[in-house]
Amino acid sequence: MCYSILRHFLCVGGKEMTKVAYKIVINQDWCKACGICIALCASKVFAANDQGKAMVVNEEACNNCKSCILHCPDFCIEEKEL
Numbered sequence: 001m002c003y004s005i006l007r008h009f010l011c012v013g014g015k016e017m018t019k020v021a022y023k024i025v026i027n028q029d030w031c032k033a034c035g036i037c038i039a040l041c042a043s044k045v046f047a048a049n050d051q052g053k054a055m056v057v058n059e060e061a062c063n064n065c066k067s068c069i070l071h072c073p074d075f076c077i078e079e080k081e082l
């Protein structure tokens with residue numbers, strides 16, 4: 001599994017209340033190495049491994065835009081709360 005740690009802040013009444021950590025997880029068994037997520041991620045979080053499958057290489061750059069999750073045609077990518 002590849003993962004990226006994301007940190008978000010939940011705001012209640014305009015005040016930061018809770019810090020929540022997430023990770024981006026790629027199901028390598030389902031990945032067909034299409035490269036869509038690598039091309040779409042403006043933050044360059046992903047790179048291709050030697051099989052062309054996506055892997056996380058720059059986890060701290062993730063801004064939680066969810067573009068990769070929404071566009072992966074094989075539903076390989078998900079966000080999991082830590």
Ligand code: SF4
Pocket residue numbers: 026030031032033034035036037038053054071072073074075076077
């Ligand atoms: S978009 Fe999905 S199937 Fe395509 S390379 Fe990324 S994780 Fe793999």
Ligand code: SF4
Pocket residue numbers: 004024040041042043044045046061062063064065066067068069
């Ligand atoms: S959520 Fe956005 S910034 Fe994070 S890995 Fe996916 S496309 Fe890149």
